Amino acid sequence: MSLLLRGVRKAFNGVEVLHGVDLEARGGDVLAIVGANGAGKSTLIKILSGALPMSSGEILIDGQPADLRSPHDAHDRGIRTVYQELSLVPELSVTENLLMGNFPRRYGLIDWPAAHRKARELLERVGFGMIDPRARAGRLSVARQQMVEIAKALVSEPKVLILDEPSAVLAGSDLDALFALVRELQRRGVLVVYVSHRLVEVLDLATAIVVMKDGKVITTTEPARTSEAELIRLMAGRQLERIYPPRRPVPGEVRLRVDGLTRAGEFTGVSFELRAGEIVGLFGLVGSGRSELAACVFGAARPAEGSGAFRSPQDAIRHGVAMVTEDRAGSGLVLGMTVRDNIGLTTWRSTARGPLIDVRRQRRDTAGMIERLAIQPYGCASMPVVQLSGGNQQKAVLAKWLLVDPKVLILDEPTRGVDMATRVDIYRMVDTLARAGLAVLLISSDLTEVLGATDRVLVMNQGRLAGELRSEGTTEDQVLEKAIT
Amino acid sequence: SDEGSGGGSGGGKDAYTVGVANFLLSGPYFSGMDAAIAAQAKTKGNVKIVSTDAGGDAAKLAANVEDLLSKNVDAIIISGGPLESAPAALNAIKAAKKPAILVDRKFAVGEYTSWIGPDNEAIGKQDGEFLTKRLTGGGKVGIIKGGPADNSIGLARTNGFKSVLSSNSKFTLVEAPDFGNWGSDGGLTVMEGLLAKHPDLVAVFCENDAMCLGAQRAIADAGKTGQIVLAGVDGQAEALKAILDGTNYVVTGLNSPNVIGKLALDRTVEVLGGAQVEKDTVVPSPQITKDNAAQYLNS
Amino acid sequence: MTTLAVKVRGRDVTVEIAFTLLIVALVTVAATTSESFLTQTNLTNLLKQMVTTGLLAFGMLVVILTGGIDLSVGSVVAFAGIVTAGLVADLPIPVAMVVGIASGIAFGALNGVLVARFELAPFVVTLAALTTIRGLAFVYSEVPISPTDPGFLWLGSAMAGPIPLITIIMLAVFGVGGVFLARTPAGRSIIAIGGNAETVRLAGINVRRHIVLAYTISGFCAGLAGVILTSRVGIAQPSVGIAFELDAIAACVIGGASLAGGRGSAKGAFGGVLVLVLINNLLNLYGVQSFWQQVLKGLIIIAVILVQRTRRPRSVKGRA
Amino acid sequence: MTTLAVKVRGRDVTVEIAFTLLIVALVTVAATTSESFLTQTNLTNLLKQMVTTGLLAFGMLVVILTGGIDLSVGSVVAFAGIVTAGLVADLPIPVAMVVGIASGIAFGALNGVLVARFELAPFVVTLAALTTIRGLAFVYSEVPISPTDPGFLWLGSAMAGPIPLITIIMLAVFGVGGVFLARTPAGRSIIAIGGNAETVRLAGINVRRHIVLAYTISGFCAGLAGVILTSRVGIAQPSVGIAFELDAIAACVIGGASLAGGRGSAKGAFGGVLVLVLINNLLNLYGVQSFWQQVLKGLIIIAVILVQRTRRPRSVKGRA
Numbered sequence A: 001m002s003l004l005l006r007g008v009r010k011a012f013n014g015v016e017v018l019h020g021v022d023l024e025a026r027g028g029d030v031l032a033i034v035g036a037n038g039a040g041k042s043t044l045i046k047i048l049s050g051a052l053p054m055s056s057g058e059i060l061i062d063g064q065p066a067d068l069r070s071p072h073d074a075h076d077r078g079i080r081t082v083y084q085e086l087s088l089v090p091e092l093s094v095t096e097n098l099l100m101g102n103f104p105r106r107y108g109l110i111d112w113p114a115a116h117r118k119a120r121e122l123l124e125r126v127g128f129g130m131i132d133p134r135a136r137a138g139r140l141s142v143a144r145q146q147m148v149e150i151a152k153a154l155v156s157e158p159k160v161l162i163l164d165e166p167s168a169v170l171a172g173s174d175l176d177a178l179f180a181l182v183r184e185l186q187r188r189g190v191l192v193v194y195v196s197h198r199l200v201e202v203l204d205l206a207t208a209i210v211v212m213k214d215g216k217v218i219t220t221t222e223p224a225r226t227s228e229a230e231l232i233r234l235m236a237g238r239q240l241e242r243i244y245p246p247r248r249p250v251p252g253e254v255r256l257r258v259d260g261l262t263r264a265g266e267f268t269g270v271s272f273e274l275r276a277g278e279i280v281g282l283f284g285l286v287g288s289g290r291s292e293l294a295a296c297v298f299g300a301a302r303p304a305e306g307s308g309a310f311r312s313p314q315d316a317i318r319h320g321v322a323m324v325t326e327d328r329a330g331s332g333l334v335l336g337m338t339v340r341d342n343i344g345l346t347t348w349r350s351t352a353r354g355p356l357i358d359v360r361r362q363r364r365d366t367a368g369m370i371e372r373l374a375i376q377p378y379g380c381a382s383m384p385v386v387q388l389s390g391g392n393q394q395k396a397v398l399a400k401w402l403l404v405d406p407k408v409l410i411l412d413e414p415t416r417g418v419d420m421a422t423r424v425d426i427y428r429m430v431d432t433l434a435r436a437g438l439a440v441l442l443i444s445s446d447l448t449e450v451l452g453a454t455d456r457v458l459v460m461n462q463g464r465l466a467g468e469l470r471s472e473g474t475t476e477d478q479v480l481e482k483a484i485t
Numbered sequence B: 001s002d003e004g005s006g007g008g009s010g011g012g013k014d015a016y017t018v019g020v021a022n023f024l025l026s027g028p029y030f031s032g033m034d035a036a037i038a039a040q041a042k043t044k045g046n047v048k049i050v051s052t053d054a055g056g057d058a059a060k061l062a063a064n065v066e067d068l069l070s071k072n073v074d075a076i077i078i079s080g081g082p083l084e085s086a087p088a089a090l091n092a093i094k095a096a097k098k099p100a101i102l103v104d105r106k107f108a109v110g111e112y113t114s115w116i117g118p119d120n121e122a123i124g125k126q127d128g129e130f131l132t133k134r135l136t137g138g139g140k141v142g143i144i145k146g147g148p149a150d151n152s153i154g155l156a157r158t159n160g161f162k163s164v165l166s167s168n169s170k171f172t173l174v175e176a177p178d179f180g181n182w183g184s185d186g187g188l189t190v191m192e193g194l195l196a197k198h199p200d201l202v203a204v205f206c207e208n209d210a211m212c213l214g215a216q217r218a219i220a221d222a223g224k225t226g227q228i229v230l231a232g233v234d235g236q237a238e239a240l241k242a243i244l245d246g247t248n249y250v251v252t253g254l255n256s257p258n259v260i261g262k263l264a265l266d267r268t269v270e271v272l273g274g275a276q277v278e279k280d281t282v283v284p285s286p287q288i289t290k291d292n293a294a295q296y297l298n299s
Numbered sequence C, D: 001m002t003t004l005a006v007k008v009r010g011r012d013v014t015v016e017i018a019f020t021l022l023i024v025a026l027v028t029v030a031a032t033t034s035e036s037f038l039t040q041t042n043l044t045n046l047l048k049q050m051v052t053t054g055l056l057a058f059g060m061l062v063v064i065l066t067g068g069i070d071l072s073v074g075s076v077v078a079f080a081g082i083v084t085a086g087l088v089a090d091l092p093i094p095v096a097m098v099v100g101i102a103s104g105i106a107f108g109a110l111n112g113v114l115v116a117r118f119e120l121a122p123f124v125v126t127l128a129a130l131t132t133i134r135g136l137a138f139v140y141s142e143v144p145i146s147p148t149d150p151g152f153l154w155l156g157s158a159m160a161g162p163i164p165l166i167t168i169i170m171l172a173v174f175g176v177g178g179v180f181l182a183r184t185p186a187g188r189s190i191i192a193i194g195g196n197a198e199t200v201r202l203a204g205i206n207v208r209r210h211i212v213l214a215y216t217i218s219g220f221c222a223g224l225a226g227v228i229l230t231s232r233v234g235i236a237q238p239s240v241g242i243a244f245e246l247d248a249i250a251a252c253v254i255g256g257a258s259l260a261g262g263r264g265s266a267k268g269a270f271g272g273v274l275v276l277v278l279i280n281n282l283l284n285l286y287g288v289q290s291f292w293q294q295v296l297k298g299l300i301i302i303a304v305i306l307v308q309r310t311r312r313p314r315s316v317k318g319r320a
């Protein structure tokens, strides 16, 4: 099995985003594609999956030109893809999402018991046996949904498996399960194309690394011949001295106090304080209840027992609290609206002049944020946000909340899908804001981030606060231990 | 249902329940009919009315008749409106051995006990004859139909009207291409369209008064009140008033739901009493002009 | 009202229970307050009265599941009916009926192609179809057609024991249709398309073909309903069937279908039909005055959906 | 057909241009083939005939933008009209008219509360409202009411130069409404809610209140349309307005609105109204027979949306 791309170009509405990409890989490779947000990774992958037509260029499979007009064509050639955005049918069961189009049948009818059995076997075979095949997909956590997506791509034993940022929403043992799976597939001669912003795992897994920048492949290398720092420099086009800014917090007055917060089945007796000027991490395994806790504090979920939660998002915002949620497509963005409208959502009313939106101010504020967060591509303010790359969408969410000038900022997985250079920018910005008196709660499944970017870390374990650690001098193992036991 | 009801027809009882199956109540003519039947029943003292509305759905009419029969009514009056026939409903009534009295609409097929209604073609003729006499100079005459195309009541009226005028070479007839849907708003819109293409009309015939009242507005808006006269059908109160006031609304033919409804209830009671009755009764539709409008307006 | 979440073998049956209780309640009230309700005649009536709405509701459900809508069903009923009645003069009755149903299938397929192939909004496509097909019914015959052959009435009036034949046909459509939706790949694909068409496309399933299929099924149901209605009423009028689509859609939604697609079941739609027919029947049996009937019917529908609405879980994650 | 993507200040105006060309083409065909088209009378008719559909379409647009639908507008037109006409006997005309409009507002708000507060499906809520409000109109008066005071007719027949006052009122609604949607926080929020209500809620915007507002605006427009229609016709009938909702919805969708919410504009809806009114007017001027009119109207609507459909970008991401 060999795959060869020659001169692949792609334009959207006359604007070219891929400028002639060449690639080569064969079965047994783990080909990692890295690059800044908007570099064109997902676009390239969609072309390879038959989901998007290319403008020009050639794809050769085993030396033969392959005309991939639809996902169906790609499937026929053994190419399966896990896209960056979750795309399960939420109303349907896990089984059905997994086997869509490949149901076991009896007398022409779907044999449901056999289907569930097949789904369970599949999940177990790929190491995700903890997922109940009968559960409704929409009810699963984002991480579990991602695992179902991966399992779905493996239903028919593909020759090529393409994973677009599969690890972005995974953590802990789920992540280990994914790595184990990739290695197993590699051993069996499958070509794995792996896109990720987590360079450490890329260096660990890949057999070859392709660096993309502005729609072109600028380097092809191997883990042994490169380093994290070099990759970042190649991607960003600049040298990054350090990832996390040094923190010397001087905690001020209490900005948020939560006391004995409880919601049945989700979290119990959670109490903590956030002070002006500090960045507090909240770590936990998937499903430990962090997101639910944050939503509850912010007033987005129905009130719980205990004190400190706001009544509604309005109430929270009025008190200077902002929250970046973890699901940008589901609750962070209005995908069909322009970037400007999305960023303006929180400030239309507060900055209105009389009954009208202050359009000039909106333009100015948006332009400022686009520049400050380097939201790509150029001129994106009036593009529908759905046309932005994943990482840039995430930045748009952040921009929306920074505009309200919050006193407390809750960030739920804010760097998910964000490239290294931009992450560094975000860390620096959060640091600057904290120095100016902002209190930050940073929810993250990324242990390095949760220790590197914060002053102290709260650890959640099955809905309870299991402890609090100073970030400085604490090791990842110490945090994990509290989260697991 | 009432005590005392039940049992077949005939054999004079002291109390009756009469079902009224309306095909479509939402028009002043049909709701007037329903009200007239109920009012007449009240004067009898021993007749209870159960009224249903099919909302313009033929199957629902059949269903309503079935519902009425399952309530064991003694007789059913069907106000069929634009419905051409309802064989299934009539069959069901027949199977239950109950009398079926039709008002206004005589069904083309199916068996019924008795029908009371107007002669629609005659009303149209009457209007046509009036206009021939009044407009001695002839001219272009517009026709506004209610629709839809399968409504034979309207068709009969228009045919009657046309049969008079088309034989007179002084007149040219123009039919509006779209329907007024039997309402004043529809009459207004259709008239506006007609006027845009034929500004030189001298008269307009509408298949009912409601549309004519709307058309009258359109004519007034166009400043042609002095040029165009109107002829309608039904004897709706507003039309009578307009005729009485000496406006350009000059004639209508009475097709009174009050008269028909009253007669229908009487007829039903007669049938239930075991009397032999006339099968079809045409209720006369006197011509109403400025001279006699007062008499009908107050009745 | 507290909602008791009941799960049977992992499936949430809360709504189904609430809904069944509602129908049982309606029937109990009816049976105890109106002596006519439980009579043989009335029950037969009920069975007959649900046929048209039932057939249309099933077809509508399939379309709604894809996230679409079919407003043209009332016009198709009229067209199929008048064509059948018109052909009876020249063709054997069963053949005429098949032609009527086939016309429904053809219109449905056309709707489907316009929606799927040309990616036009289902609402406008089928609204235009509503107008055009109604016009065509009048073009076919301006006047009502009443076949004289008594055999024509047979289908509409035959009884299988205490149950009207047409009711059995409708139940069969629900039965087969229910299996189609629950147990065949095509049926599941239709539901999945309503949930997320792009996912289904990426799974290598031909989305367009399934959408065309859905509208064709709706056309078939409407054609069948038209033929049955004509045979039942004994006369075909080109003006029949106005606003039929509204009751069909209402039945689906009362039965838990989401107009956004992807959610709904044959069982639910059937329950919705039952509720609507029961409401009509009850209002008639109580002799409620016509205009008050309308007022009450609307209020009862609101009450029904208030009772049976699901407590949709609110969550930050909630993508559903 | 090749699509030329035209951008003005970064906005894609391809559709707008195609749409404008379409309307220009319709008008040109009309003007050159029918001598009656450009007459003063006909143009005034056109201006008057777009008022009802126009008002209803704007209100409908606002509701559609939230992802909802308002089927009750036709009944509200009837109710507002008959109540106004009925009150003229006892109240000064302007007060009676205000009460009529207020009734529309009240019904709209009620629809909105049921949809927003109780999270019921808009289709069923407003379908039930359609039935109930129609019933109430008949309960208020079974017979038409014709106020004798000639001042009652003033609103419907006054002209401001060559333009009917009611047309100016409608244009004002579109003008103010367009600014409302494009430039006010509430208007933008309504659009955003249709795109993703959860995102909007989390942005601290009261989603429920905005949904109620949207339905209230629709109720207001329908009430206003009812009062204007009554004043124009001079008679209020409880049966007026049947199926009015369909034209209003068609206008919005022809004008590019998505029934899923979040997409649509006042300009587009106005264009849709123009297209519908022009089609009717043309078919009448050509003297096309009524049922052929229906056939053609449907076909033309399909043609129109085929021409002006956006080439929706296909993308794996695209859930919107």
Ligand SMILES: Nc1ncnc2c1ncn2[C@@H]1O[C@H](COP(=O)(O)OP(=O)(O)OP(=O)(O)O)[C@@H](O)[C@H]1O
Binding pocket: A012, A013, A017, A035, A036, A037, A038, A039, A040, A041, A042, A043, A044, A084, A376, A377, A386, A387, A388, A389, A390, A391, A392, A417, A419, D313, D314, D315
């Ligand atoms: N449907 C679309 N229409 C227009 N432009 C698009 C569309 N999809 C992607 N783009 C543009 O193509 C470019 C590449 O996007 P792509 O999603 O491939 O980036 P990426 O490398 O995957 O970034 P990320 O790391 O953020 O996921 C971006 O500038 C993006 O705005």
Ligand SMILES: Nc1ncnc2c1ncn2[C@@H]1O[C@H](COP(=O)(O)OP(=O)(O)OP(=O)(O)O)[C@@H](O)[C@H]1O
Binding pocket: A138, A139, A140, A141, A142, A143, A266, A284, A285, A286, A287, A288, A289, A290, A291, A292, A293, A326, A445, C313, C315, C317, C318
């Ligand atoms: N919409 C939902 N319906 C049902 N259960 C849910 C839903 N969303 C989350 N849950 C469950 O609630 C629990 C807590 O989820 P939560 O998202 O708060 O955890 P988390 O620690 O933030 O994990 P994650 O990394 O997935 O965000 C999990 O068991 C999850 O499966």
Ligand SMILES: [Mg+2]
Binding pocket: A041, A042, A043, A084, A164, A389, A390, A391
């Ligand atoms: Mg990407």
Ligand SMILES: [Mg+2]
Binding pocket: A290, A291, A292, A326, A412
């Ligand atoms: Mg979380």
